[in-house]
Amino acid sequence: MGSPLRIVNGRVYDPANGVDGAVRDVCIRDGEIVVDVPPDAKRIDATGMVVMPGGIDIHCHIAGPKVNLARKVQPENHYGDVQLRTRLTRSGTGGTVPSTFATGYRYAALGYTTAMEAAVTPLGARHALEELHDTPVIDKGFYVLVGNSVLLYRLLHEGRREEFRHALAWWLNATKAYAPKLVNPGADELWKGYRNANVTSLDDKIGALDLTPRRVIAAFIEAANELGLPHPVHIHCNNLGHSGNFETTLETMRLAEGRRAHIAHIQFHSYGAAAAKSQSNPTSRARDIVEFINAHPNISADVGAVMFGRSTIMTADAPLAYMLRRFGTGKWVNADTENESGCGIVPFIYQDRVYTNALQWAIGLELLLCSADPWRVVFSTDHPNGGSFMSYPRLIRLLMDREFRKEQMARVNQKALNQSGLRDCQEREYTLSEIAIITRAGPARLLGLAAKGHLGVGADADVTIYEEDANKEKMFSAPRYVIKDGELAIEDHEFRVSREGRTLQVAPEYDRGIEQVLEPFFEDFYTVRFANYPVDERYAPHAQIIPTAPQAATSPAGSAPR
């Protein structure tokens, strides 16, 4: 855990504890923030520097079956971006889908200390954990794809809500996941079983079952809240990427009826229909979406901003990837997982002159700039879907630097810009404190990670120290120090130690009797034996179980320390 440390003279941004740029010391011992350390403790002089909790990525794609397929399918993505080994660190390759070691080092080198992989099939959990085990420095966890589970659907179809909840809890335990994830609920059955069809509305019938996406989503929101999960159900809504989808998004959020729900990469779900019948281009409805969220404290979202350049579309939403394959760089991957999920991958390039891409870029910024509560509309690019996590410093500059933003706005497709509401909110500049909220304190609170995202006594000593710079992209690109669990992982921009971080999990309680309900289905329809399906503890050697507890439905905006 490293020797005691005292960070002196830095400007501290710790919004969860109401600290907004005050110059004060931060003391660290045994991996935790403490009140004080002995006078002979190692000192870091942070004069002229900004001290923040380590960054937390609430939604990214960094490990597991689909990520590895995306890595494998694009050798060209790695050739120009290599990670040299050092005496201490492993080599790797980058691009939009870096190798595991490169992923860990690069997150750390941006000042991030936690990242959540947002979509793993239950059957792929073992694989995801193996990759996370090889992702150094950062803490990590993953959301498990349960929203198209045939077995869970059958329980819902038969009205067995109690058993449904127990089964969901069993699945979270069996896979060592952090949260349940829904992706385009209902679509997999149509995609795989009905000649590549897709869901178009919340009231579509799901195959032969007496079930609709609406009922599925409501049931998961309810069950996740009943289980008291630290992070509620994480929802990738239906109709992602389609013109006019904002109405589906609003309807989905309404289904929460005051209970907690998190909407993923909401930028991709904020599109209006064409402005006129004669046109085919979508428009922005970011304002409708953000106003709804502003008014509903039970709802949170990450933005899923789009950044221009290379990306890789990788999603459990297989019909979406199929639709996008015509716009990609020529490769398409589809991968079906029995009884659980689909998956699609399309290498992609966002171009500032292309109407749709420019509109997506503008909507991401519009959502962030119009949001009234930075604690609930938090930062993401849905890495690497909207852009690589390596573009985060640039996105931060776009939020903090009005003049830079205006320059960039002048370069993009102007028709698209005019269809967005970005000009209406273009005067706003994010403060350092607000950046600390959307990249640290907010995600930590939404994830229910009480010891992360802040620098109060008892917090995990995950700390990032940036040298102040007028150019915020430069500033956030290369912190001078990164402290992970109380150890200087990066000192003077160089790696000093490389240890594996923790694997964050939940372990909600359930009635063991549920296994008798599940096992016969496995016997009939799975090709992995029920006894061989759950992942054992060897796959998460540094596990931390975040407890379940009754959760408040709302978190007051900008609230004081907990």
Next chain:
Amino acid sequence: MGENLKTVTDVTCTFCGCLCDDIALTVDLEQKRITKAENACVLGRAWFKEHGVEQRPFALIGGREATTEEGVEEAAQILARARFPLIYGLSDTTCEAQRVAVALADMIGGVVDSTSSVCHGPSVIAFQRTGKSTASLGEIKNRADMVVFWGGNPAEAHPRLFTRYAVTPKGMEVPRGRKDRTVVIVDVRRTPSTPAADIFIQVKPASDFEVLWALRALLKGRKVDPAIEQKTGVSLTVLEDLVARMKSCRYGAFLFGMGLTMNRGRHFNAGALLALATDLNEFTHWVALPVRGHGNVTGADNVIAWQTGYPFGVNFSRGYPRFNPGEFSAVDLLARGEADAALIVSSDPAANFPKAAIEQFGRIPVITLDPKVTPTTQLARVAFTTATYGVNVSGTAYRIDDVAITLRPAFESPYPSDEQVLTAILDRVRALLGGNRLPPGAPAVAPAPAP
């Protein structure tokens, strides 16, 4: 037979890439051998029956008996001295061992390659060019009403592919099993697999690409010259009938073998098949899977890919991973005489590589890890006896459809696992080199990457 019997259920057979995980073993603990393997196929039964514990030295150094520790020291000295070592094999060991093997290659600046390069490597290269539509085996079991086997002989190489996954099993959307499926087999010869087919299409040798391309053309409504029959041995009528069936099924699956990848055209053949499956998705749902041989060759692809970005044949000599099949793949490196030492993990290249590649093994120090004596262990400078994965050692293996399974060992072996031996070698090499070896001119510390 000893009295001390135990049964172990839900064991995974690691003989082939099907990784059937429903085997019930009866183990004679006294004699340390498996006496019965219920549910296993003929290959699996032989695999389990023959992997008892043999009385063999822990290690042989230059043919002389040695301890594992002595072997580790000798192996580490060889690898630390080598300038361009090859680490090869890896398809019959756990992912845990594979991870250490890649770390070792990275540390010393060598090459890591798996048996993929001489098996479905071309399918992987094809995948890198076109992508693919694929599925876990359970989807095929549950949904596939049309299955096309191309260039393979599962009845002899993957027997339970037919009975557990793709031909006879009853599934959710194919409740009557075999009766609900149309099974097509395409091959150059009749094999024991052929009787399983509703439609057997015998193509002339080395004309798979032409047949696949003609199917793509027909699918897109193009005209195909009836002379295709002279070239391929398959009439236009048969091709048109096949296309009509492919378009009208609900869920189709290709399962293809090395008849495509080891043949003239290699990755073009595999690519043509993957492209056909992709094209078919315009009409209905289609997937394609390579049918892979060794128990965990798919794991080797996955581990090497997540650690380096590339699936096999990765060269670390410049301090970062580089990929160029044909240049950094094992056969080529050896045949050109470039590798100056070789660490072979659970594989027997001396029995199946081209002659010129095998000859290089005679000129360089070779280190082997294997539970059995093989032509490769016989020519090794250091030969470790290791425990058998899936029989004595737990760990992870990946099925041909990329599904990871945890292995359940049946009984303990006195021999160390591949992972243990490799970890000991890695630790010792690290001590000898003082950390990762840096290529000339490389910075000693990692600058944080520039944006």
Next chain:
Amino acid sequence: MKLISGRSSKQGTALSAGKLGPAYAEVSSTVEMNVEDMARLGLKNGGKVRLRTPVGEVVLRCKGRDTKDLPQGLLFMAYGPSSSQLLASDTAASGMPLSKNLEVEVEPVPDEAGP
């Protein structure tokens, strides 16, 4: 003639038993040949035949197969030390040596020669 090397279940079970055992030696030293080709070459089941490529040659026992199973001009053998002797190491920039449809010269061997 064209040689295909591949897997067979005998090869599979024999390799578990041990690559230095008699079963493996037998499967990896047998080649399957079309019966009409065998007649043309004056070969009987179990007769010896030499296969030659530009890189090497091996002597194997042959075993007849009907035309419907194995067309004329085609040979099949299990992967192993014998097939290795015939493989060229040129992988055409793929990593994969060509091991199906290998062009081989075939010549009967009088019984006293060979293994």
